[in-house]
Amino acid sequence: MSNYWLMKSEPDAFSIEDLHALNQSPWDGVRNYQARNFMRAMQTGDQVFFYHSSCPTPGIAGTARVCKEAYPDHSSWDPTSAYFDPKSTPEDPRWFMVDIEFVEKWQKVVTLAELKQSPALSDMILTKKGSRLSIMPVTQEEWDYIIKILKT
Template sequence: MALLGGRAMAYWLMKSEPEVYGIDDLRAEGTTLWDGIRNYQARNFMRSMEPGDLAFFYHSNSKPPGIVGLMEVIETRLIDPSQFDPQSKYFDAKSNPDQPRWDCARLRYSRTFAQLLSLEALKDSFSEEELGVVRRGNRLSILPVSEATATRLLRMLET
């Protein structure tokens, strides 16, 4: 088990549509604020993140969808500024600056894999219990990944 500052490092899978924000955008910027999460379960997963955790970057709503890269969590428990911006598609009129509803995290680009690991390949290799993204109808944009599954994913992505 990988330890990070006395605690086990966690792994995540984070989805983004490449037309909105893709791995190439992250590589160009170096870091990004992962904002706009408007699902409470995904938000709660993000609240569980700690600096040093690793996240698989998954291109969703693409042909084909799949894992394209790796990111490192560098900052957590940040207030998502888009919830207060009336011009943002992520504006939340019910969110109060004194008690914000939505958080975000800052992530750093780690690498782009030589080949995309497609959703079809993931379905062939992992059960729904091992990797939530293969579950039909799973729309969550942030999912936890066990260390054993992360190790298998990295092996597959590096061959």
């Protein structure tokens, strides 16, 4: 049984189109402990909403799938990386990443405004005031409802 997730990326840094071009990619650079812990819980085959954030129309732009479970994020060991963390080492990694693979780019973005207007999504982490996590779980009911919104 797969789990469901939402992963945010700024489209000018890494978009659903970029993932499509690569087919699969590591999801690196996460430096929030709760988001890291969510990645560590991901399993191969888990479904992912790919969310475009910090853009004129934030929202879900497509879907992806976890294709490699959590492993140490080596960018935390590279002093030239923007994601360097001197407290993280190969022997005692602090940060992790997963690999995701492209599934589908949607013809329309399901916007944050649309999601917030749906009473069925009032308990979704994304729609809560002040929610800024870059990775979050999604319930199967939320997943199914958002897919239904897409198809209407």
